[in-house]
Amino acid sequence: MSDLSGLRRGQSYYEATARSRISGLLDSNSFQELLGPADRLTSPHLEPLGQPCSFNDGIIIGSGKLHGLSVLIASQEGGFMGGAVGEVHGAKLTGLLERAVNEKPAAVLLLLESGGVRLHEANAGLIAISEVIRALLSTRAAGIPVVGLIGGANGCFGGMGIVARCCDTLIINEEGRLGLSGPDVIETTMGVEEFDSNDRALVWRTVGGKHRYLLGEVQHLVEDDIEAFRATAINIIDEVQSPCLEPLERSSELQKLTLESLQQEHLDLSRRLENYGHCQDGTEIWSEMCIDDPEKLPLMDIPRFFKAVENNI
Amino acid sequence: MEHLEFEFKGSGNRQVDRQATLVGVVSSGNLEVMLENVDLHGLCRINVSTSAQGFTEIWQAVLNDFAARYDLADLQISINDGGATPAVVCLRLDQAMEEYLEALT
Amino acid sequence: MKIDTLLNELFPGEHSVINTDNILTGFGMTSKGEIAVMGTTDHLAIGVDTALILADFVLEVIKDRPGQPILMLVDTQGQRLSLKDELLGINGYLAHLVKCLELARQQGHQLITLVYSEAVSGGFLAFGMMADEIHTLPQGKVRVMNLPAMSRITKLPLEQLQELSSTSAIFAPGIENFIKLGGVQTVWRQPLAEQLVKVIGVETSADQRRQNGLLRQGRKLACSVAKRVNAG
Numbered sequence: 254m255s256d257l258s259g260l261r262r263g264q265s266y267y268e269a270t271a272r273s274r275i276s277g278l279l280d281s282n283s284f285q286e287l288l289g290p291a292d293r294l295t296s297p298h299l300e301p302l303g304q305p306c307s308f309n310d311g312i313i314i315g316s317g318k319l320h321g322l323s324v325l326i327a328s329q330e331g332g333f334m335g336g337a338v339g340e341v342h343g344a345k346l347t348g349l350l351e352r353a354v355n356e357k358p359a360a361v362l363l364l365l366e367s368g369g370v371r372l373h374e375a376n377a378g379l380i381a382i383s384e385v386i387r388a389l390l391s392t393r394a395a396g397i398p399v400v401g402l403i404g405g406a407n408g409c410f411g412g413m414g415i416v417a418r419c420c421d422t423l424i425i426n427e428e429g430r431l432g433l434s435g436p437d438v439i440e441t442t443m444g445v446e447e448f449d450s451n452d453r454a455l456v457w458r459t460v461g462g463k464h465r466y467l468l469g470e471v472q473h474l475v476e477d478d479i480e481a482f483r484a485t486a487i488n489i490i491d492e493v494q495s496p497c498l499e500p501l502e503r504s505s506e507l508q509k510l511t512l513e514s515l516q517q518e519h520l521d522l523s524r525r526l527e528n529y530g531h532c533q534d535g536t537e538i539w540s541e542m543c544i545d546d547p548e549k550l551p552l553m554d555i556p557r558f559f560k561a562v563e564n565n566i
Numbered sequence: 567m568e569h570l571e572f573e574f575k576g577s578g579n580r581q582v583d584r585q586a587t588l589v590g591v592v593s594s595g596n597l598e599v600m601l602e603n604v605d606l607h608g609l610c611r612i613n614v615s616t617s618a619q620g621f622t623e624i625w626q627a628v629l630n631d632f633a634a635r636y637d638l639a640d641l642q643i644s645i646n647d648g649g650a651t652p653a654v655v656c657l658r659l660d661q662a663m664e665e666y667l668e669a670l671t
Numbered sequence: 672m673k674i675d676t677l678l679n680e681l682f683p684g685e686h687s688v689i690n691t692d693n694i695l696t697g698f699g700m701t702s703k704g705e706i707a708v709m710g711t712t713d714h715l716a717i718g719v720d721t722a723l724i725l726a727d728f729v730l731e732v733i734k735d736r737p738g739q740p741i742l743m744l745v746d747t748q749g750q751r752l753s754l755k756d757e758l759l760g761i762n763g764y765l766a767h768l769v770k771c772l773e774l775a776r777q778q779g780h781q782l783i784t785l786v787y788s789e790a791v792s793g794g795f796l797a798f799g800m801m802a803d804e805i806h807t808l809p810q811g812k813v814r815v816m817n818l819p820a821m822s823r824i825t826k827l828p829l830e831q832l833q834e835l836s837s838t839s840a841i842f843a844p845g846i847e848n849f850i851k852l853g854g855v856q857t858v859w860r861q862p863l864a865e866q867l868v869k870v871i872g873v874e875t876s877a878d879q880r881r882q883n884g885l886l887r888q889g890r891k892l893a894c895s896v897a898k899r900v901n902a903g
Contacts, residue, residue, distance in 0.1 A: 270591055287903050290600050291586035294896060298841050300567055302827055305617045305646050307592040308600055314900065332591035340841075344881070344893040348900025355901065370792070372825050375815035375842040377890055379792065380854040380880055383800040384893075387878045390773040412796050418766030433762040433793060439752045441823075448754045459758050470760040510774045512733055518767055519726060525759060526719055532758065 263480035266404040267428045271313050271330035274364050277479035278402075278486065279326065283318035287352075288345060296339045298374040307333045310341040314349045316358070320487040322494060325353050328364035331407035337371035338413065343381025350388035354395045360490045361392060361399045363420060368435060369411015382412035389419050390510070398422070398493050398507050402482055403471070404429035408460065411435070421507045423471040424485050425462040426478075427555065431470060432460040454551060458535030463550060463558060467539060467566060468525065476555050542566075570614040570622055572629050576639035577608075587666045590658040597647040597655060599662040603640060610638040616647035628652045632659050672808060674712045677744070677787050680863040694721060695744055696728045701864065703871045707732045707780075709798075710744030717794040718751035722764040725798060729771040733778055740781040740871055741772075743802060747794030765797035772801040783870055785859065786811035786846070803875035806859050806866070807846050813855060814844030840889045853884030 264277055275284055288294050290308035299306045311333040316325050327349050329336040338346075346363075353361045370378035389399055401420035403409045408430030409417050417423060417431060425431065436450035436459070449455060458464060466474040473489075475481040493507055508514055529538045539547035542565045553561060590598040604611075612629055643662075650658070674695065678688050681699060688697030688708045693715040699708050709728050715721065732739060750761065776782055784802035786795075790813045799805065807813065815821075818836065822829040836843030840851040849855040859866040881897060884890030 272588075287900050288896070289586060290588045290598075291602055294892075297892065298839070301835055301839070302825075302831070303567055303617060305567065305592050305615060305648050307598060307646055308588065308644070330591055332593045332596070334593075340890055340893050341896055344896035345900055347881075347893075348897035351897065352901045370815055372816065372821050373827075373842060375821065376848050376852050376854065377841050377884075377893070379796065379815050380800075380849075380852055380884070380890070381893065383796055383854075384878055384880060386769055386796075387773070387801070390770065394773075394777060412793065414762035415766045415769060415793070415796065418760075418763045419769060431762065432757045432760075433750055433765065434752050434757065436757075439754065439757070442752050447752075448757075459754060464758075465760065468760055468763075470763050510770055510777070512730065512774065512778075515726075515767070515771055515774055516730060518770075519723070519730060522719075522764055522767055523723060526723065529759060530719075530755070533755065535758065538758065 263478040265477050266426055266479045266482055267406060267477050269479060270332065271328040271364065271366070274479060275313060275315075275317070275326055275328050278362065278364075278483045279317035279319055279324070280321065284315055284326070285317060286313060286315040287349070288314065294341055294345070296341050296374065298339060298377070302373050304373060310339065310345070311336055312342045312345050314345050319359070319362070319483070319490060322359035322490055324360050324362055324490070325349055325356065325358045326362045326364070329366045331366035331405045334371055335407045336367035336405070337369060338367060338378045338382055338385075339371040339374040340377035340381055342371070343378060343385055347381070347384045347388045350385070350392045350399075353392045353397050357397065359494055361397060362486060363399060363401045365401050365403050365409045365413055365417055366405030366407050367409060367411065367413040368407055369413050379412065382416065385416055386419055389416060393421060394509060396509065398490070400424065400486055400489055402486070403431055404462070404477065404482070408432070408435070418470070422473070422489060424473040424475060424482055425465055425471045426475055426482075427462045428477055429462040430456070430460040431465050436460070455534070457551060464535045464538075467542065467562060469521065474555065568616050568619045570616070570625055572612040572614070572626065574610045574612075574629075574633035574638070575608060576610050576633070576637050587662055589662045589665055592646045592648050594648050595650055595654065597645055597650045597658055599658045600644045601662050601666045602642045602644070604642040606640050606642065608639045610641045610643065612643040612645065614645045614647060616645075616649065618647070618649040624652055628655050632656070636663055672787055672810065674744070677863070680861070681867055683864050694724050696724070699742070701868050701871060703868055706740040706742055706871065707736065708742045708744065711747050712744075714746055714748040714789050716748050716751040717765065717797055718753070718756050719759050719761050719764040721751075722761075722768045722797060726768045726771045729768070729775055732780065733771075733775050738779045740783060741775060742867070743782070743784045743799050745784060745786045745790045745795060745799040746788035747791060748789055749791035749795070750793035750797070765793065768797050769801055772798060776803070781871065781873070781875070783867075786813060786855070788812065792816065800854070804870045804873065805855050806857050806870070807855050809858055809860065811846050812844065813846050813849045815842075817844060848889070851884070851887045851889030853880040853882070853887060853890060856883065
């Protein structure tokens with residue numbers, strides 16, 4: 254393992270805490286936290302259930318600079334209750350998205366790592382996620398791009414999986430997972446025949462970063478390196494900021510919701526269901542995409558993976 | 567949940583002008599430690615919220631050792647603990663101090 | 672309440688709502704004019720195909736009937752739990768439905784939800800919860816998860832959850848709890864056609880749920896926390 258880490262140039266996104274992801278992504282020392290730990294905005298709903306609280310309630314929010322441009326940023330801490338969303342956690346995120354409408358940053362970066370609703374405060378968490386969705390789409394309607402980053406150990410699931418797909422664009426690493434119902438939830442409810450959550454390879458073929466990239470569910474697949482996430486985010490935002498580009502010349506990933514853009518998405522999703530709806534496994538879908546040796550994709554490093562699929566996406 | 571409070575008299579005068587310092591994550595077997603400058607008339611106060619009940623004496627021993635090592639005054643230390651072992655608690659406290667004192671050097 | 676009965680009570684004049692494999696689409700006539708109707712029945716689990724059919728209807732309404740209010744009739748046990756749905760990226764399909772509804776709102780379509788049976792978690796989140804007006808029948812059942820399952824997953828004793836749910840609205844199933852938290856506005860009683868007409872055309876702008884949660888003392892922090900972030 255130490256050999257591997259020696260090869261890596263930067264810092265693993267997967268292993269980093271929510272706070273160190275922020276400091277690695279933004280220009281150094283530019284982060285200004287909003288409602289930080291000293292404000293002690295903890296969840297009041299955990300103590301009665303004998304659960305320890307956290308001074309950040311599992312999410313760090315604030316402002317900073319990315320390549321000199323002002324951004325707002327939120328980072329979910331997967332280590333605390335799996336990054337699950339409760340009343341305070343959700344309200345911090347909603348507040349940040351609403352602040353963006355007033356402050357007009359170059360972008361909002363959402364570092365998503367969450368199992369979805371926090372069951373200890375389930376009703377408040379579900380409503381909070383719905384509020385996040387509405388706030389996020391209002392932020393986009395105000396012309397501010399929202400970029401989602403996924404790549405932590407807890408993945409991005411439940412209602413936050415829907416939130417992720419409401420962003421303009423997503424960046425994921427190979428280790429990142431994105432879905433709705435976690436494999437363990439499906440196994441517990443529907444049985445191990447439906448989904449064996451201990452089959453790690455199956456889990457990654459179903460909800461992992463490479464598959465999500467091939468499907469078009471995420472737009473950017475990067476190495477597990479905070480620097481790679483940073484470079485990709487900078488590219489996305491620079492493009493938005495560029496005064497030379499007319500709105501129509503911008504990459505299609507950053508556009509307001511319009512009837513045309515949603516009709517196009519509708520067509521894409523309909524085709525996906527039509528083409529791959531019968532498939533039982535990621536490898537079957539990749540095979541339908543005419544990728545050679547689809548069973549080898551999970552083993553490839555990122556450069557080899559891109560080479561193997563470059564003609565198919 | 568159990569809430570414990572400890573106070574130590576310190577002579578230390580190593581006040582660092584900075585915002586709250588926070589290290590660690592609250593999870594099973596882990597904890598977060600926050601340090602804040604507060605005028606406590608020369609005391610260092612440590613508040614612990616822990617999900618593991620009945621370990622007051624162990625906390626006392628670990629924190630005695632910590633306080634003796636650093637000799638702190640006018641410092642509020644707040645801990646949210648998910649049942650960490652004494653070794654992990656020591657490690658996080660040291661990390662917190664390292665980060666806190668970074669601004670001094 | 673059976674869906675046919677419900678539709679007849681909501682639209683005593685006439686309606687053209689059809690039920691295709693437990694997905695409802697069509698139009699109903701009220702004293703304030705025609706409105707679009709979409710929804711689910713028989714506790715349908717929302718899968719990728721369901722989301723597409725509902726989204727298709729929303730896009731058609733936006734295109735062909737500018738500004739027409741949309742009524743969502745909710746009866747869902749939640750999202751469909753299956754490997755196939757996850758493989759296709761069901762969260763993206765539900766997000767698509769959500770975005771279509773948001774576009775409808777932005778283009779002046781009032782969104783009204785009536786929970787007439789079950790409204791559970793991801794299925795509810797994907798359409799009913801997007802509305803400006805969220806109401807329920809007295810027999811509506813809103814929840815994230817029942818207490819035994821919650822107990823299993825959180826490893827908290829069921830007795831403790833049951834005991835706490837008598838004093839806290841925060842996690843236990845039930846429309847009273849969701850009303851207290853601001854997630855549901857009111858309970859509709861007979862005659863339903865009158866209740867519907869009363870909310871059609873009501874001006875709504877921003878998401879009011881946090882304010883209602885605070886007023887009803889069910890969610891005391893959400894409103895102030897979001898405000899502090901915005902102002903801070």
